[in-house]
Amino acid sequence: MKDFDEIYQRLEAIKAPGLLSADRPREGDPEDKTDKGRAGEAFVLIEPAAAKEFLIAVRDDAELAFDILADLTATDPDTEDENFWLNLHLLSLGHGHRLAIKAMVPKADPVVPSMVDAHMAAHFHERECAEMFGITFEGNPDPRNILLPDDWEGHPLRKDYEFPKEYHGISCE
Amino acid sequence: MTEINTPPEPPEAKTIEIPEKARTLPSGEREFMLDVSTSDLEVNMGPQHPATHGVMRILIRTDGEVVTGGQVHLGYLHRCAEKIGENVEWLQYLPYTDRYDYLSAMNNNLGYSLAVEAVMGVEIPRRATLLRTICAELNRIGSHLIAFGTYGLDIGAFTPFFYCFREREWMMALFEKICGARLTYSYIRIGGVFNDAPVGWLKEVERFCDVFEEKWQEYYDLLVVNHIFVQRTAKIGVITPEMAVDYGLTGPMLRGSGIDFDLRRDMPYMAYDEISKAGVYDVPLGRGEKGELGDCWDRVYVRVQEMMESIKIIRWCLGCIEDGPVIGDIPKVLKVPPGEAYVGIENPRGELGHYVASDGGKVAKRCRVRGPSFCNVAVLEKLLPGTFLADSVAIIGSTDVVIGETDR
Amino acid sequence: MNLMALEAATTGNAFTELLGGIAPEGTPTWALWLGAAGAGVGILVAFVSLVAMFSVWLERKVSAHIQCRYGPMYAGGWHGWAQTLADGVKLLLKEDMIPLGADKPLFMLAPALVLGAIFGALVALPLAPGFFFADVNMGLFLILAFSSLTTIGVVMAGWASNSKWSLYGAMREAAQVVAYEVPLGVSLFVPLMVAGTFSLTEASAAQSGWFGMHWFIFQNPFMLPAFIIFFIAALAETKRAPFDLPEAESELVAGFMTEYSGIRWSFFFMEEYAAMFLMSAVGAVFFFGGYHSPLTALFPEEATTGLLYQLVCAGTLIFKSFVGVFVMMWLRWTLPRLRIDQVMSMGYKYLTPLALVCVLGAAIWETIFA
Amino acid sequence: MDDKLQKPFYAALGVITLGLLGWGAASAGAQGIAFGLFTALTLGGSLICVWERSVVRSAFSLMGTFTGVAGLFLLLGADFLAVAQILIYVGGILALILFGVMLSPPDLAERKLSRVLGGLALMLGAVAWVGSKVAGTVAWATTDELPEPTTKVDEIGVAFLDPEGYVVPFELAAMILTVALVAAVYIARRKASDLTDPRAEERA
CATH class of the missing domain: 1.20.120.1200 (NADH-ubiquinone/plastoquinone oxidoreductase chain 6, subunit NuoJ)
Incomplete structure (x- = not known):
């Protein structure tokens, strides 16, 4: 079991593709009222285009061995924000450690290569993510809607999503 | 004959793969009817079908009795839990967690509470932790009882189901005493638990453990080692360890494939670190005892054994629980500092992950739920081709899906 | 052409005698015969309905007690004895639904065919000496023939429903019955060899005596395996668990009955329970002494023509049959269901050869020792 | 139609x-x-x-x-x-x-x-x-009364297996049925060379 710093060092040592930086929780600046700091867990930031290669690299590295993709999702932080966050959560069965990964996907062109080649587990998550946020996962073997009906319009988990007035004649109000 | 007036199938049906080798059955039986040309039949198993445990729909392509392809269709119970999480206050979301895996609502409460606490960094009183553990493990037993009982129904054995419900009824009565609800508890709160256990409750839990250990043997003898049951489940739906890891399976599905991993022991949360170090419980694993490693029987076996392990954990907690406060210092209207956290806990069905992101307000920025059933059900499309129709039911049952959780 | 065969089948029938007693002088025999047949059919229907109703109630109680429940407790008072009656009334009043794409005539014909076939089979069952609907001298043959007719009804129901699940049920039924008809018939050759007759009346009469020592099951060592094979095959014939694949509810929803509702559905139900009773009765007649029991052995020779004796005999046979029915229920609520290939391999690979071995062994035994 | x-x-x-x-x-x-x-x-x-x-x-x-x-x-x-x-x-x-x-x-x-x-x-x-x-060539033997029907199964059985009776046609019929059965199985089965084992690649 490794803590985040050790994992990050190792990531740098193996030159994990697309690795950008680490983001650790920190105290807020007492001087600056707008900066409240950040709580929670630490994560690494990666390049979304290299997500698949990153996953394969950390999966195949013996010291990291993140062999399970626990979660793949996205976050729409704000209406004004220019990016979606692509959140990945990895789990290592052998070492019992986790890694949270974040990638910034521009809202203007939300296209990410599919991670199915790295982890089959990504398949359903990608489908859900695609329908909920409108992020396209290129190379997903079955890119249909999974939870929503096939003819659903809009991407419900976007912050600017407008609730439909009716669906097939059924009033939603 | 007049054709039945149904709308044509959506074009997705063509994505079913029919691997040629599907004709060889996993049991090693020779393929049959190779030369008799039979036409494939596409059958909708679900959304209302006894074997799908809810409103899952599986589009199955069959050639006679042999399933040549299967495709899982989800979303019939989609209730926008994640969107609701972004629109209600932190504490108000708690009752929604009850409703995704409605068979183990305590564990869902726990997962969400732990995730929010991880962002907040709250200290949980010891008594609350132990009460949480007891409730979570009791709920695990209840959930596995349903999984096991309904699996018996899938295979055609009715009676174990009623035996399971007999014990589950008691378990629900226990929960009713502690929180007033039988199915959707909302008992475990952010910062602790909702209220203290009533007088004599812990004694009754102990009595439940005693009786359950006796009754457990009944299930084992009646179904798990029943010859027909073994014949129906062994060597069926084999998930190899590599496949299990690739598909991101967790929980009993993973352990059924022989991978020794339990979040409670390997990535401990709450008091599980202490419990594991004390060697209170073991992690049961599939060993391919009756057939191949990772078959349906192994998964059922793991679940059945886990019930007994949960009893051990409950007994340990009962032995060291002391009086004290049951909830930390939590304000009425919760404000969570900005930040984000992902917490995965060992639910009866696998890793229940909550990813919560806060911007410092009263409402979450993102409230993501990683339902274990959602990930586990993905493996079905791989397992179904090449099995018999009855096997497909056995396989679907052995994944122990809860549709509330796949669809959320 | 003549009606001798049919007349022979009905002479000695209690109804003919009864009608002959009350009918005015000069009534033609064929009218008597028709009247007797009508009365027989009426009583048969009543009998089957009663048996089915009692069996359904028994099944509910047996399953309930096996599963730590009470089962029906209220309708009618004592242990909910009228529950089936109430359900029957409910089923009668239910809307008669025929699916849109169903083959209407066949859909409506199938339940009638199934029920009619089982009535036909029950004709040959003697409840007591001189207490039968028709003394057919190849009774067993007739029973097997008519119970195989129910298969056609089930297949018809499955096909006419125009539902994929029903079709699966029908195909499974066809495959299963074809596979199990052979061991069922062949295993019955063993007692037939001892009895020397197809007639159930004669077979029953041959097993009289003290405390069941003359029962066929004790006649030679191949009787017991033959009975076990017979019982398993009878389970498969009557679609009972663990062979209830045609209606396997977890896989096929309800198999061939999926699209049926109301009274038509209840016909299938009645058929199932009547068939269980019939198969158990055949087993009782050919292995366990028919209507003879220690109780009937107590009657002195001269009393064996009285009504009391007949009633005791009938009670004995019905009791024995319900013991068989009870065992079938017990199995159903204990065992999981087999898979279709396991059912097939069991029928073809094990039961049929074993039944043939039993026949051969019994033949040799009978030649040497009898 | x-x-x-x-x-x-x-x-x-x-x-x-x-x-x-x-x-x-x-x-x-x-x-x-x-x-x-x-x-x-x-x-x-x-x-x-x-x-x-x-x-x-x-x-x-x-x-x-x-x-x-x-x-x-x-x-x-x-x-x-x-x-x-x-x-x-x-x-x-x-x-x-x-x-x-x-x-x-x-x-x-x-x-x-x-x-x-x-x-x-x-x-x-x-x-x-x-x-x-x-109708033109065959002289039908007609009678107003049928003989007493013999429905004794054992008589039929004996007649089938009696050398004086029908044992030859009976056995011949059985033979023909067996031959038909074997032939049907033969026709329904592919030749062994046509049967490729789908798992051969995996084994190799």
Whole structure:
């Protein structure tokens, strides 16, 4: 079991593709009222285009061995924000450690290569993510809607999503 | 004959793969009817079908009795839990967690509470932790009882189901005493638990453990080692360890494939670190005892054994629980500092992950739920081709899906 | 052409005698015969309905007690004895639904065919000496023939429903019955060899005596395996668990009955329970002494023509049959269901050869020792 | 085939049945009714079998034919044969036919009215021609009374296995059936060389 710093060092040592930086929780600046700091867990930031290669690299590295993709999702932080966050959560069965990964996907062109080649587990998550946020996962073997009906319009988990007035004649109000 | 007036199938049906080798059955039986040309039949198993445990729909392509392809269709119970999480206050979301895996609502409460606490960094009183553990493990037993009982129904054995419900009824009565609800508890709160256990409750839990250990043997003898049951489940739906890891399976599905991993022991949360170090419980694993490693029987076996392990954990907690406060210092209207956290806990069905992101307000920025059933059900499309129709039911049952959780 | 065969089948029938007693002088025999047949059919229907109703109630109680429940407790008072009656009334009043794409005539014909076939089979069952609907001298043959007719009804129901699940049920039924008809018939050759007759009346009469020592099951060592094979095959014939694949509810929803509702559905139900009773009765007649029991052995020779004796005999046979029915229920609520290939391999690979071995062994035994 | 013709066809069948029943009742009382019923079943079943465009319905109508023939056997005092007819033809062979028919894909366009009518005409012509020839040449032995029906099964059994009786045809029939069975299995199976083992690659 490794803590985040050790994992990050190792990531740098193996030159994990697309690795950008680490983001650790920190105290807020007492001087600056707008900066409240950040709580929670630490994560690494990666390049979304290299997500698949990153996953394969950390999966195949013996010291990291993140062999399970626990979660793949996205976050729409704000209406004004220019990016979606692509959140990945990895789990290592052998070492019992986790890694949270974040990638910034521009809202203007939300296209990410599919991670199915790295982890089959990504398949359903990608489908859900695609329908909920409108992020396209290129190379997903079955890119249909999974939870929503096939003819659903809009991407419900976007912050600017407008609730439909009716669906097939059924009033939603 | 007049054709039945149904709308044509959506074009997705063509994505079913029919691997040629599907004709060889996993049991090693020779393929049959190779030369008799039979036409494939596409059958909708679900959304209302006894074997799908809810409103899952599986589009199955069959050639006679042999399933040549299967495709899982989800979303019939989609209730926008994640969107609701972004629109209600932190504490108000708690009752929604009850409703995704409605068979183990305590564990869902726990997962969400732990995730929010991880962002907040709250200290949980010891008594609350132990009460949480007891409730979570009791709920695990209840959930596995349903999984096991309904699996018996899938295979055609009715009676174990009623035996399971007999014990589950008691378990629900226990929960009713502690929180007033039988199915959707909302008992475990952010910062602790909702209220203290009533007088004599812990004694009754102990009595439940005693009786359950006796009754457990009944299930084992009646179904798990029943010859027909073994014949129906062994060597069926084999998930190899590599496949299990690739598909991101967790929980009993993973352990059924022989991978020794339990979040409670390997990535401990709450008091599980202490419990594991004390060697209170073991992690049961599939060993391919009756057939191949990772078959349906192994998964059922793991679940059945886990019930007994949960009893051990409950007994340990009962032995060291002391009086004290049951909830930390939590304000009425919760404000969570900005930040984000992902917490995965060992639910009866696998890793229940909550990813919560806060911007410092009263409402979450993102409230993501990683339902274990959602990930586990993905493996079905791989397992179904090449099995018999009855096997497909056995396989679907052995994944122990809860549709509330796949669809959320 | 003549009606001798049919007349022979009905002479000695209690109804003919009864009608002959009350009918005015000069009534033609064929009218008597028709009247007797009508009365027989009426009583048969009543009998089957009663048996089915009692069996359904028994099944509910047996399953309930096996599963730590009470089962029906209220309708009618004592242990909910009228529950089936109430359900029957409910089923009668239910809307008669025929699916849109169903083959209407066949859909409506199938339940009638199934029920009619089982009535036909029950004709040959003697409840007591001189207490039968028709003394057919190849009774067993007739029973097997008519119970195989129910298969056609089930297949018809499955096909006419125009539902994929029903079709699966029908195909499974066809495959299963074809596979199990052979061991069922062949295993019955063993007692037939001892009895020397197809007639159930004669077979029953041959097993009289003290405390069941003359029962066929004790006649030679191949009787017991033959009975076990017979019982398993009878389970498969009557679609009972663990062979209830045609209606396997977890896989096929309800198999061939999926699209049926109301009274038509209840016909299938009645058929199932009547068939269980019939198969158990055949087993009782050919292995366990028919209507003879220690109780009937107590009657002195001269009393064996009285009504009391007949009633005791009938009670004995019905009791024995319900013991068989009870065992079938017990199995159903204990065992999981087999898979279709396991059912097939069991029928073809094990039961049929074993039944043939039993026949051969019994033949040799009978030649040497009898 | 045109669905409009269905109703007239079945109405005609009903009329024929009623006519047969009436004729039977008028000429021979209860026995006549029974004969008329079984004849109607036999003929009606076979006619429906030819007529119906749905193969499965055709197969089901065969049940009427088989049962009717069984009834005729019964009337002739051959009740063993009658029951055997039901057991073997209805219970066994028909079930197999249905099994096969239901497995095969429906081909509704296959049966055209013209073909059905042509077939009917051909069949009727052939029957009439053979019938006229037979009626003209064969001297039928007729009697008003049938002999006492022997329905003792053991007599039939003995006759089958008696060297003086029918043992040779009986055994020959058994042989032919076995040969047919083996042949059917042979035809249904592919040659061993055609059978590729799909798992061979995985093993290698």
